[in-house]
Amino acid sequence: MDKNTLHPLIIERLQAALELAQRAALSAYEAATDEQNIAENKYDTLGLEASYLATGQARRAQEIRQSLSAWQQLTLRPFDPLQGIQLGALVWLADAREREQCLLLGPDGAGLKLQWLGQEVMLVSPRAPLGQRLLGCGPGDEVELRIAGGVQHFEVLRVV
Missing domain, CATH: 1.10.287 (Helix Hairpins)
Incomplete structure (x- = not known):
């Protein structure tokens, strides 16, 4: 993509x-x-x-x-495995129930959702908890997010 x-x-x-x-x-x-x-x-x-x-x-x-x-x-750059996820990265995650979601780490506009090639893409800012946790990660990494007393786990499936 x-x-x-x-x-x-x-x-x-x-x-x-x-x-x-x-x-x-x-x-x-x-x-x-x-x-x-x-x-x-x-x-x-x-x-x-x-x-x-x-x-x-x-x-x-x-x-x-x-x-x-x-x-x-914003200039979108290809994913660099040495730097990990950075601003402009398109990221696919799976939660503990193996539900997939696609996120674009952007400078702002968090929460905006777009339909693109039959896939919902949600914009996430690095200021958001999930955006913060994703910075520097790569495919195969796991991210833990604490929300309202609960814990959610995500696996980074792929990054573009």
Whole structure:
């Protein structure tokens, strides 16, 4: 599998998410500044609520903008067994029940899922616990992840 074909799909998806977030922020801003939403008494909070929403939407748009920039600057390199898993690695894992999953270790955009060649690929950041544990690993290595008092074990099947 060529992960270089996946890279533009991620950028495209992030650009679409950014456009959506920017439209939502603009819509919330317009609602917050609309004359009809001026408070008539202390219990009339529609304008205030719209203002909070606009602020949150603007923050979300900025986060997506930063993620998009990081992905645009990322150069995907082939897997180097001497360095192990690094940023840009496409990794297949199996859990204790032998369920497989495919992850792309990226600079940001964690949690984003894409369908690629009939396979679901989830983006994982090195800031995420699983992303941290994968750094430096290679095929055949086992990774242990402690979540909410439980322990999950994964085996690295292959890396591209």
